[in-house]
Amino acid sequence: MTTNFENLSVDPKYLPGISDFEFQSIHRDHLKVSILSSILFFIVVVAAAIAIIEFSEIEDKLIGYLIGMSSIVLLFCLNFIVAVLGFKKKQYALRQRDIIYTKGLIWSVRTTVPFNRIQHAELKQGPIERIFKLNSLKIYTAGGQSSDLVIPGLPEDVALNIKDFVLKKTAEDGQPKA
Amino acid sequence: MDSQKPDFSSPQRQSSVAIGIILIKFFRMTIRAFWPILLSFFIGRRAGSTFEDVIGYVVLAFAAFNLIGSVLTYFRFYFQIENNSIVIDKGVLKRTKTNIPFERIQTINFSQNIIHQIFNVVSVEIDTAGAGKAEISIDALNKEQANALREYILAEKELLVTESSDATLTTDVEIEDPQLLLHLNPTDLFKVGISQNHLRSMGIIFAFVFTTINEITNNIADLVTEQFSQYEKYLVNNTLFAFLASAILVIIISFLFSLINTLLKYFDLKLWINKKGLKLVRGLLNREEISINSNKVQMVSWSTNPIRKIFRMYTLQIAQASSTEVNAQKSKINVPGSYKQQISKVIKMVFPNEYLGNEPKHRISPQVISRIFLFSGIIPTILGLSAWFIVDQKAFFALLFLPLSFFLAKLYYRKSSYEINEELIRRNQGIIETEHVLTQIHKVQVVKVTQSWYQRRKHLASLKLYTAAGEMSIPFISLAEALDLERFILYRIETDKREWM
Known part of the structure; x- marks a missing residue:
């Protein structure tokens, strides 16, 4: 039987609203990780800018430096502000049947992956994350790269727990794989 | 090999036509990689006769290299069937042995280029499910042999699958x-x-x-x-x-x-x-x-x-x-x-027939018009007009872009809608073209709700659904609607026990 969409939001038993859920914040040290990595990135950019100005035939190098450096500093400040303010938006929630991750200060995105559609989950740790003993949980689906879910800033034990929980749930909910 | 029942249990070579086909493949690869160089050599030939000789030798060396390479590739390529899997043993310098169990094989496709057609051979491509790039291809195989191979594999695969699942599913199809x-x-x-x-x-x-x-x-x-x-x-x-x-x-x-x-x-x-x-x-x-x-x-x-x-x-x-x-x-x-x-x-x-009725069309928010107009109409026009002052008065023509982009944005809005029922979701979209996309809800893998800064102020949102073969997005619907859809689609995915593939 076909039912129109309007009739369907009535089934409250299975349809807990997202707001009923406690969203978890990621670890505070992740802010340090993202700031540190953006500092590293901007150091590379500054080096590149210096190289370009020094080796090119610009006549007035002072103006070159002035324009180049001030725009880089401006971008860095913007990046810093967005990172700090956007940090609060990075939250995740585990529900009975899916996992949710939200992010984005200007462009907010909320990604939900049902457990029975997860193909594979793994923990990743970059060099800066290693300093702060944080992990990223990466969840792969068949939906392609742009839909993969990454939850950064998880302490080792939390990350492992979530990963085990997710994989257990996937095994329970999931269909037999061909 | 040409008998009624081809036997694949021992290592087999491809059809001998494969040498030629591999050779042509190599040539095409070389030419594709180096054609600008070759072309510029031929054009700049007047440079001197000794130079021309060198080019000749280089071309000759390439040809010889390709010829030897293709012969070796041919003789170092075996395929066979072993323990319900297809095994490919190949490689001259780097030897690889690929083993693909039948149950992992998804499709077996044939293709023929003109040479294949002349010699009545096909190239076989075996595609597997799975994240890795475990895909194998056989360059040339007799048509009968290829058909026999495919039928054998698919039949065996069927058998394996039905053995492992419950007996009700057996060959009653x-x-x-x-x-x-x-x-x-x-x-x-x-x-x-x-x-x-x-x-x-x-x-x-x-x-x-x-x-x-x-x-x-x-x-x-x-x-x-x-x-x-x-x-x-x-x-x-x-x-x-x-x-x-x-x-x-x-x-x-x-x-x-x-x-x-x-x-x-x-x-x-x-x-x-x-x-x-x-x-x-x-x-x-x-x-x-x-x-x-x-x-x-x-x-x-x-x-x-x-x-x-x-x-x-x-x-x-x-x-x-x-x-x-x-x-x-x-x-x-x-x-x-x-x-x-x-x-x-x-x-x-x-798709299941009983759900293919007509559903009411849900429109997207008309605010999308002003957004498209702003980003693809007003801003480019301002940039164009600023060129007016710097370069030329002809930049005045940029003003023509305004009504055009408004018209296109309006078309986009008019064609944009979605339809949904318990089983299916359909998206209609387009500007000049008109496109309709239909998918089953339980085939969705990931659901995303996105909001730009502007959308947040207007209580709008966009919904993105990712399937294993691409994404479907429903932009500019009200936030409440997007959340309802998200909830419903997730509910349908999470309660559906059918396989999505």
Whole structure:
């Protein structure tokens, strides 16, 4: 039987609203990780800018430096502000049947992956994350790269727990794989 | 080998035609990689005779290298069937042995280029599910042998699958003969050619011409001015004529280009259909055969453009789950020149019939018009107008862009809607073209709700659904609607026990 969409939001038993859920914040040290990595990135950019100005035939190098450096500093400040303010938006929630991750200060995105559609989950740790003993949980689906879910800033034990929980749930909910 | 029952249990070589086919493949690879260099050598030949000799030797060495390489590749390629899996043992310098169990094989496709056609051989491609790039291909195999191989593997696979699952699913599925659903006859093929997107052909031609020129001479601007200065006198007197003539020439060339392209690609296209899936054969010089299992189909879409609409034709696209990102394009089969009833037959076969009724269309928010107008109309116009002050008064023409972009944004809004029921979700969209995309809700893998800063202020949101064969997005709906949809779609995915593939 076909039912129109309007009739369907009535089934409250299975349809807990997202707001009923406690969203978890990621670890505070992740802010340090993202700031540190953006500092590293901007150091590379500054080096590149210096190289370009020094080796090119610009006549007035002072103006070159002035324009180049001030725009880089401006971008860095913007990046810093967005990172700090956007940090609060990075939250995740585990529900009975899916996992949710939200992010984005200007462009907010909320990604939900049902457990029975997860193909594979793994923990990743970059060099800066290693300093702060944080992990990223990466969840792969068949939906392609742009839909993969990454939850950064998880302490080792939390990350492992979530990963085990997710994989257990996937095994329970999931269909037999061909 | 040529007996009634080919035996695959011992290591087999390919058909000996494979040497030639591999050789041509190598040549094409080399030429594709080095053609600019080769071309510039030939053009710049006047440089000196000794130089010319060197080139000759280099070319000869390349040819010899390719010849030896292809012979070795041929003799170092074996395939066999062992313990319900197909084993390929190959490689001259780097030896690899690939073992693919039958149950992991998704599709076995054949294709034939012109040489394959002359010698009655096919190239076989075995595609697997799974994240890795475990895909194998056999360059040339006798047609009978290839058919026997495919039938054997598919039959064995069926057996394996039914053994492992419950017995109710066994061979009670009547294997009905595939029914020829669509055959593109010459008139239809011609109609398809006429109604191609000629602007795209124009773009391809321009891109090709410019990259070629760019490879040969490093200074396009010089070349162009040099060429044009010869005609300068003529041009001054006949600007309008020259402009019209070249415009007409470009239009004719791109028209012919898309016509020929269509002919080569879709010549004698045939689409068969039965309970289990679809089979497509097409192409003139390069004849491809693609088969798709219906349960692997993730999305069906059909689109038309104003010209094609006159012929009442659509382009049908069937997208199946693909093992790797690289294969994403290959896993979509395009059937241009399909008529409405053929499309509905395909849809009825792929998706459950009882849900295929008409559903009310839900529109998106009209605010999308002003957003598109701002980003693709007003901002570019302001940039264009600022060029007015700097360069030339002709930038005044940029103002013409405003009504055009407004009109297009309005069209986009008018064509944009979605339909949903318990089982299916359908998205209608387009600006000049019109496209309809249909998928089963339980085939969605990931749901995203996104909001831009502007959308947040207006309580709007966009919904993105990711399937194993591409994404579907519903932009600019109210936040409440997006959340309802998200909740409902998640509920449907999470309670559906059917396999999505």
